[in-house]
Amino acid sequence: MAASTPIPPTIYLGTFVHSKSLSELEICDQGAIGVDSAGVIKFVERDVVRVEDVKAKHWEWKDAEVVRVEDGFFFPGFIDTHTHASQHANTGLFGKTTLLSWLSTYTFPMEASLESLTKALTIYTNFVSRTLSHGTTTCAYYGTIHRFSTNLLADICLERGQRALVGRVCMDTDLSPEYYRDTSVESAIEESAASIDYIRSIDPEGAIVRPIITPRFAPSCSASCLAALGALAQETAAHIQTHISENKPEIELVASLFPASTSYADVYDTAGLLTPRTILAHAVHLTPAEVQLVAARGAKISHCPASNTALTSGCAPVRDLLNAGIAVGLGTDVSGGFSPSILEECRQAIWVSRFVAMASSDAAKLSTEEALYLATRGGAAVVGLESKVGGFDVGMEFDAQMVRLGSVSEGGDQKGEFEAGPVDVFGFETTDEKVQKWVYSGDDRNTVAVWVRGRLVHRTGRYVK
Amino acid sequence: MAASTPIPPTIYLGTFVHSKSLSELEICDQGAIGVDSAGVIKFVERDVVRVEDVKAKHWEWKDAEVVRVEDGFFFPGFIDTHTHASQHANTGLFGKTTLLSWLSTYTFPMEASLESLTKALTIYTNFVSRTLSHGTTTCAYYGTIHRFSTNLLADICLERGQRALVGRVCMDTDLSPEYYRDTSVESAIEESAASIDYIRSIDPEGAIVRPIITPRFAPSCSASCLAALGALAQETAAHIQTHISENKPEIELVASLFPASTSYADVYDTAGLLTPRTILAHAVHLTPAEVQLVAARGAKISHCPASNTALTSGCAPVRDLLNAGIAVGLGTDVSGGFSPSILEECRQAIWVSRFVAMASSDAAKLSTEEALYLATRGGAAVVGLESKVGGFDVGMEFDAQMVRLGSVSEGGDQKGEFEAGPVDVFGFETTDEKVQKWVYSGDDRNTVAVWVRGRLVHRTGRYVK
Incomplete structure (x- = not known):
């Protein structure tokens, strides 16, 4: 094998x-x-x-x-359009947290510890084994801010033969603890560029592994960091992944941090990060204007229902996103999500659509067929592989x-x-x-x-x- | 073993x-x-x-x-307070139905076929194996209208050593198809009484298996059938299980079928079926007056979140039921529910409580600890075994x-x-x-x-x- x-x-x-x-x-x-x-x-x-x-x-x-x-x-094969390999060991641990408290309680300490390549080897190897065992043939992974651990994740995917987009996480603001953040915009860009170069060096055609530029999410990046990452994306033609509008306190935080922006989506657009190669995870609470902007830029959305439910973030209105012409795939979002299985995520997408339907109209319900489409061809479009994978x-x-x-x-x-x-x-x-x-x-x-x-x-x- | x-x-x-x-x-x-x-x-x-x-x-x-x-x-051990052994073979099949269409499309034809003892043996043996494999040590089972198949289910539970409440289903109205219903109130009572006698004959102390009187739900029983079952319950001191307020069209149907009753719960109360030995499955849309009535009668509730979500029935307000002092347990409700696992049902109860919380207040959220309580001690109280099982x-x-x-x-x-x-x-x-x-x-x-x-x-x- x-x-x-x-x-x-x-x-x-x-x-x-x-x-x-x-x-x-x-x-x-x-x-x-x-x-x-x-x-x-x-x-x-x-x-x-x-x-x-x-x-x-x-x-x-x-x-x-x-x-x-x-x-x-x-x-x-299933396509997982958003997950955090670095949070695998925390799967199932939420306590009573929601997004922002969960980050500081569980997530940052775990991710910081993956500076150790030995620990990263164990966790990443196990997680790639797990996702493969659930039929995931393509996966968009968040690593950590550590370049070498992230590169190791790309090595493992290439060795195991799993298609992957592998991203070194960027974050330079004090939302992240001092022990786990980029120390400057310059070093963030340098490390990210070096990771892109490394991943392209081990698979020059990007047949199996490709790099992806990964600003964690707006609150953990300064405007200048976001802009520099937008420029890096243009320069390298690399994919981009980030989070958007996951829960309401987060959206308020973004509004307060970026007072000049008209919306959360506008923060990314201003930085040049809303492109046809961009994967936006969550998109639970986008305004109609933001949906239009995302659609106009050709950016894609990773729907992560298990995570949104587990963290009480909300119910993403997938039917509205699809009706706006946006490509939508499924993401397990481990460990906000509690399972590395896209089959479980299909079920969760169906359940969440039923809750949307209970509050609005039956048209919101996703059928079994639609969930399977999101898990395959939909996901392929989100990661830019719709001409290569997703169907026979x-x-x-x-x-x-x-x-x-x-x-x-x-x-x-x-x-x-x-x-x-x-x-x-x-x-x-x-x-x-x-x-x-x-x-x-x-x-x-x-x-x-x-x-x-x-x-x-x-x-x-x-x-x- | x-x-x-x-x-x-x-x-x-x-x-x-x-x-x-x-x-x-x-x-x-x-x-x-x-x-x-x-x-x-x-x-x-x-x-x-x-x-x-x-x-x-x-x-x-x-x-x-x-x-x-x-x-x-x-x-x-887990306690499953509501499931249909007779629907096991349909697990995972919903199509695009909701409650009433699902009954006629999937459920009635399958249940009717269990008149065959050979078929019943296969399905019931496999289902008891499945529920045991998920750690379910006590289970409240619906059988079918067939006395001998239902008795066979009790035999299997006794032989395998799984505690069970086993109920022959009663239904005599034309909501059920002609090929699958009781032909008269008298025959319904006679068959039910004979099943109670049989189950008590194989386990006289009720140490492992006990009978349970099982009017399917109000729309499939005439008022005289319900009243006769209420009398039978009093005479035999047997437990009672039925469904209540699962989805809105069903509630409207009950109102039209029982115009003299003040509510769905009142239909059962009038028939003498609302007792401390009664298990009411679902209770998604009870009015405050019904919650008071159920609490006053000491009747118990089986919360079936997987089924309620899969059939888009609604989100039961478990916190309100608990606050009213009602005993609540979990039910897998196969095959409205898609899994025979009470562990899965714990997760579903937690998710549903989060959806209730998104629409109302954080107080609705069930914690991990609370879900595990419902799965064990809560369920024990629902089946009347709180002094015997549910804890160490x-x-x-x-x-x-x-x-x-x-x-x-x-x-x-x-x-x-x-x-x-x-x-x-x-x-x-x-x-x-x-x-x-x-x-x-x-x-x-x-x-x-x-x-x-x-x-x-x-x-x-x-x-x-």
């Missing part, structure tokens, strides 16, 4: 499921997806009766490997997971071990219903294998070809 | 955690709990240095077995789960199998923080053994004494 092992041309045979559009899933029960040694999807066949017929049609694939899914389906289209690269479900034998399972995971299939279910069962009760046990660019990057004991 | 195997006197050694009050957990890092061969807790020691000291103090326990938990803790008090019976968490070794886990489950412990965590991590990211993999009344009723490969 090492990143350098050659990939044999492979035909993935059996049921595949992916998004055709925001509201529509394609379920193909007898599919065949041909992936070449570069990891590119060269053909997609439907209504396949026998693999021999596929090989007869595509004669140059006669020696290709075949990977069959017998009692499940292939699904595109000819010409795309094969980022995928094999999903297997548990089947209940006559008489019921009495052992009580349930190694096959939490989903029970009784035999009456259509493929569509199997997908629903997976979305509402599945977990990492159901993701038995994961591929990035055609390379097997994770598998469990239940993976069989 | 058969229900008839004798239980040796056993000392449970190591960390235990349980609720002291609604808002307070007791965490005892060096505990010893002595459980006799009847499953009763005879002593609880704290600050234990060596098991020999415990045996010296309690010299008659010198030959007792010792079960140690090394890297986790003992926690009281001398004189109570030992219903418990052994919780083990995963530990991350230096360098991070690179295998990506994560057999120990979803919780990562890095070594810095206090026991309180381990409990928090378990609540927010744990699952059935962390429940490695389960006891009811001192009897081991479930274990996984990670259980070691």
Whole structure:
């Protein structure tokens, strides 16, 4: 599974499921997806009766490997558009905090400790293993302010073969404690630029890992720091990630810190940070004018419902954001979010949309299909990879997971071990219903294998070809 | 593990955690709990240095077995105060329905099919295995209208050693389809009485299984059926379970069906069904007068947040119910709810309370401690077992789960199998923080053994004494 092992041309045979559009899933029960040694999807066949017929049609694939899914389906790899690898060890710890108190109680001390490369190695390795095990094939990571730890995170992603945007965090104001902040704008830019250079040096084409400029969020950056990061983004053509409008005290804080700005979004726009390569996490409380501005600049939004609920931040109005034409993906936002799973995040997005619906109109509800779209094609658009990943289209690269479900034998399972995971299939279910069962009760046990660019990057004991 | 195997006197050694009050957990890092061969807790020691000291103090326990938990803790078994065993096979299937359309699309056809004892055996066996695997030691089950299938569910619970209230469903109006309803009030009462008699015949003391009178909910029962069930409850002194005020169209339906009643709660009160032995599921939209009436009658409430969210029913105001002095427990309400796990239900209760808080005041928020109380002592009060289970008090019976968490070794886990489950412990965590991590990211993999009344009723490969 090492990143350098050659990939044999492979035909993935059996049921595949992916998004055709925001509201529509394609379920193909007898599919065949041909992936070449570069990891590119060269053909997609439907209504396949026998693999021999596929090989007869595509004669140059006669020696290709075949990977069959017998009692499940292939699904595109998930895309996590916002998470903090550096907060992984705090997962599940909130106490009674909300955003600003949570930062000082739990987050800053933990992040500061990752100056230690030994500690960073443990936490980052474990977190990349965790996200891969949940089927996440692309991840936009916050690191810490430490250049070398952040670079180590990029090394780990490249070695493990997980697509990643890896960002060294910038923050220079006294919202951050003295023991954990950039000491000047100059040093912030220097360290960030050096991290960008390093990440580009280990993967010059950005095929797997790419750098991302990461001002933590407006309150922790001075106006001059933000402006310098905007200039760096323009100079390097790198992606940008930050937070916006997560909770109300934060928004008031931004208004008081940037009195000349007309809105939170305007703070970023003034600094040149609102671009088509920008990922804005949260966007819970944007005003209509801000939504228009974000849409006009082509910036993208990472919806992080688990985190927004856990920290009582609010319910992001995803339907309104989508209606404004903004690209929206899902983010686990560990450890504000309590799970590294995008499947859990799909559920949370659905629940949050129901709370929005209870307070406004039924139109706010996200369907299962829509949540899965946000988790794949939506996320791909947010990280600028919509032409490469998110679905099984000819010409795309094969980022995928094999999903297997548990089947209940006559008489019921009495052992009580349930190694096959939490989903029970009784035999009456259509493929569509199997997908629903997976979305509402599945977990990492159901993701038995994961591929990035055609390379097997994770598998469990239940993976069989 | 058969229900008839004798239980040796056993000392449970190591960390235990349980609720002291609604808002307070007791965490005892060096505990010893002595459980006799009847499953009763005879002593609880704290600050234990060596098991020999415990045996010296309690010299008659010198030959007792010792079960140690090394890297986790003992926690009281969970109590599920409302779930439908008969809907287990539909878990995760909602489509785009809400309550009333969901009943006719998914629920009635599935329940009707359980007239087949073969099918009932498979589904009920699997569901009891599932609930046990999630640490549920007591469960209030809805069966179906079929007496023999319902009796089979009671047999399975008794055989597996899970405490259960098992109810044959009554419904005689044309809200239910012709193929699945009681044909008359007389036959409804006759079948229900026969099921009560059967369940009492297999467990005369009700030590493990007890019958429960189960009018589905007001719209599916005629006034005379409800009144006859009220009389049956008085005659048999059996428990009662039903649904109340789950969603708004349902409430309007009840108002139109029972024009003489002043409220939904009044419908049940008029029929003699609002008693201290009554479990009311949902109670999302009760009026203040109904809350007063429920409190005055001493009836209990099963809070089912996962179901209420999944079906967009609403957010039950749990804080108000608690403040009114009503006993509240948690219910998974499968398959309106999407998980048989009370741990998941704790999280859902916390999330729903945050949505209530966003719309009203911070006082609505449930803490982790409060959710765990509802899952154990709160639930015990709802099913009338508060003097027997829910905590580790001398004189109570030992219903418990052994919780083990995963530990991350230096360098991070690179295998990506994560057999120990979803919780990562890095070594810095206090026991309180381990409990928090378990609540927010744990699952059935962390429940490695389960006891009811001192009897081991479930274990996984990670259980070691």
